[in-house]
Amino acid sequence: MRLATIRTNAGTAAVRQDDDQYVVIAPYRSVDELLGNPDWKAVAAEARGTVDEGTLIPVDGAELASVVTHPGKIICVGLNYRKHILEMGRELPEYPTLFSKYAETLIGANDVIELPVEDEAIDWEAELAVIVGKSGRRIGQDEANDYIAGYSICNDVSMRTWQFRSVEWLQGKNWENSTPLGPVLVTTDEWTPGGTITTKVDDETMQKASTGDLVHDPAFLVSYISTMITLNPGDVIITGTPGGVGHARKPQRYLSDGQVLETTIEGIGTLRNVAKAVVTAAAAL
Incomplete structure (x- = not known):
């Protein structure tokens, strides 16, 4: 479904x-x-x-709207695409890098992405989203797939200047109205990881990889995260982004006002979001 x-x-x-x-x-x-x-x-x-x-x-x-509107938890994973990590000369991580987002960041599959005046280094991160279907704590990896309702698409749009103000990433990941999630949840009987994930900016391909290239797959992530805390229906796990982000390019490239960001996963669908600069009352003076 x-x-x-x-x-x-x-x-x-x-x-x-x-x-x-x-x-x-x-x-x-x-x-x-x-x-x-x-x-x-x-x-x-x-x-x-x-x-x-x-x-x-x-x-x-x-x-x-965002495919889930009020998730209790949005847990994100960094550095999780095997090929991208190896080509950067890094070792594959034994454990996932985790951080959180909040529900206020979420927007629908065709909504406007707000570009805040406070950061000019705003980047794209196409990601496979796992949506939890039932509650569980300390879920075994062999049973973790039973706790997944299905899969969706996310773009973890990131404010890089704020993200790298400290070693913790949260402040670069939690800007309101910045994170499209959708367009649908596809249930696990109809889709499993393996399809191609792609980001385009104004029709130029920026990211392209296989969702089967995850270091820590959805079952591992559900099991690992549930060791710490109970996962509940509607919770979202965002599984990481492949290579091709703007911040890592030479020269660096970022989203600007009016650009169209398209995020696609083969077999799930496409997010199509226009980036719009936000003019605050203070900035307008």
């Missing part, structure tokens, strides 16, 4: 995508709310809609 959260006149709604139509999964307002029901798979599969009732909506023209 392919699940999404869309915006409607009555608020947001969880939907199932059937080809060119969305079927509303009432009464759930988002995919994360739906995942809170232990029977979410059956509920989503059995949903039926009609045009007259407004529960059958054309995909064309629908407005996508």
Whole structure:
């Protein structure tokens, strides 16, 4: 199944995508709310809609919210693509580098990315997102896939000047309205890692790699993170970015006002976001 959260006149709604139509999964307002029901798979599969009732909506023209809207946790992984690490002359990490994002950073698959006036070094990071489907603590790696609801796409847009003000990355990763997540959650019975992940800026390819090249795969990450803390339905694990980020280029390249950032994972879909400079009241004076 392919699940999404869309915006409607009555608020947001969880939907199932059937080809060119969305079927509303009432009464759930988002995919994360739906995942809170232990029977979410059956509920989503059995949903039926009609045009007259407004529960059958054309995909064309629908407005996508972030696929999960209020995750309890967004846990990110750094340095996790094997080929990229080796070509940089580094050793493969024994343990994952982890940091957190907050829900206020999330935007929909076609929403505007806000470029804050406080940083001019704003970079792209295409990433595979793992969305948790049920609660668990100290989950064994051999059973971890059972805790994954499905996969989505994220771009961990990063404010590099702020990120490298210290050895901790959090302050460069948590700017509001900067992180597209979507367009859908594809369930694990329909998609597994291996498809190509790509970033384009104004149609120029910047990143391209296989999602099968992860050092620490989704099952390991679910098991490892759940050793520390309970994972809950709707939590998101963002699995790291491949080579090709702007900060590592010579000369360095960053997002600017009006550019179009496209993030694609083969078999899942595409995020298409326009970058827009934010003019604050103070900056306008």
